[in-house]
Amino acid sequence: xxxxKIDYKREYKRLFEMFYESEINQEKNVLRDACAAxxxxxxxxxxxxxxxxxxxxYEIKFEKEPEDFDLNYLxxxxxxxxxxxxxxTFSTWGYGFQTPIDAFMIQLNRVVDLIGYMFxxxxxxxxxxxxxDQTAIAVAETLDxxxxxxxxxxxxNSMKGNxxxxxxxxxxLADKLEANxxxxxxxxxxxxxxxxxxxNNLNIRHNNTEQGSKEYRKYVADMDKETLEKxxxxxxxxxxxxxxxxxxxxxxxxxxxxxxxxx
Numbered sequence: 274x275x276x277x278k279i280d281y282k283r284e285y286k287r288l289f290e291m292f293y294e295s296e297i298n299q300e301k302n303v304l305r306d307a308c309a310a311x312x313x314x315x316x317x318x319x320x321x322x323x324x325x326x327x328x329x330x331y332e333i334k335f336e337k338e339p340e341d342f343d344l345n346y347l348x349x350x351x352x353x354x355x356x357x358x359x360x361x362t363f364s365t366w367g368y369g370f371q372t373p374i375d376a377f378m379i380q381l382n383r384v385v386d387l388i389g390y391m392f393x394x395x396x397x398x399x400x401x402x403x404x405x406d407q408t409a410i411a412v413a414e415t416l417d418x419x420x421x422x423x424x425x426x427x428x429x430n431s432m433k434g435n436x437x438x439x440x441x442x443x444x445x446l447a448d449k450l451e452a453n454x455x456x457x458x459x460x461x462x463x464x465x466x467x468x469x470x471x472x473n474n475l476n477i478r479h480n481n482t483e484q485g486s487k488e489y490r491k492y493v494a495d496m497d498k499e500t501l502e503k504x505x506x507x508x509x510x511x512x513x514x515x516x517x518x519x520x521x522x523x524x525x526x527x528x529x530x531x532x533x534x535x536x
Contacts, residue, residue, distance in 0.1 A: 284384045285347045297373040308357040315360040316398035393425040403428040412516045439505045446512040471508040
């Protein structure tokens with residue numbers, strides 16, 4: 274990122290001006306006004322009655338010149354605006370071939386791509402930003418929708434430091450892999466051994482941190498949260514590799530069947 278000299282604050286300012294300041298019609302409305310007019314169509318609204326109500330309830334306020342600015346500030350703004358604009362129509366707001374929505378979305382997606390992120394749809398219709406992890410993407414494409422979302426969600430910036438949510442995702446992935454554990458052991462016994470050692474000894478599938486528990490591990494109980502999270506992330510990566518190994522086994526079996534058919 275430093276080599277590319279990406280100016281996060283400048284990219285943010287450009288998007289901010291397009292969303293909050295650039296007039297989109299003769300009435301001098303801005304894109305935020307159009308989103309407010311279409312607010313009832315948006316999955317993110319919950320029970321909020323207006324966009325002002327939504328912003329107030331969730332304490333959302335973006336500044337043009339924020340004092341405390343970092344990458345997460347930009348990511349939060351991109352998520353917020355994307356989930357509003359994608360459900361906004363311009364039947365009476367737009368003009369010309371390229372509407373303000375088109376222009377904003379083109380710019381937004383270019384910025385997101387530039388900083389190495391991508392949008393992923395969630396279970397409730399809300400889109401989130403996650404880093405472009407090619408392994409996670411490859412695995413997600415092999416799984417059903419609900420599970421594929423969990424695979425992608427693990428990389429969301431809001432997950433950082435949230436061990437409970439990460440643990441829950443790892444449990445779901447482990448349960449999915451369990452049915453094919455024997456196959457995995459045949460394919461790569463060392464991977465299978467390492468993966469299930471981590472799943473069973475890092476307070477993921479068993480209670481390894483409470484004294485008196487049959488599976489108590491003092492070393493894990495004394496481990497600081499930052500270290501434990503790093504091990505969770507390693508476990509996640511091993512889960513992804515396990516899914517790819519299993520997917521490749523099915524592919525190899527299909528190739529063998531094709532060979533037999535051709536012979």
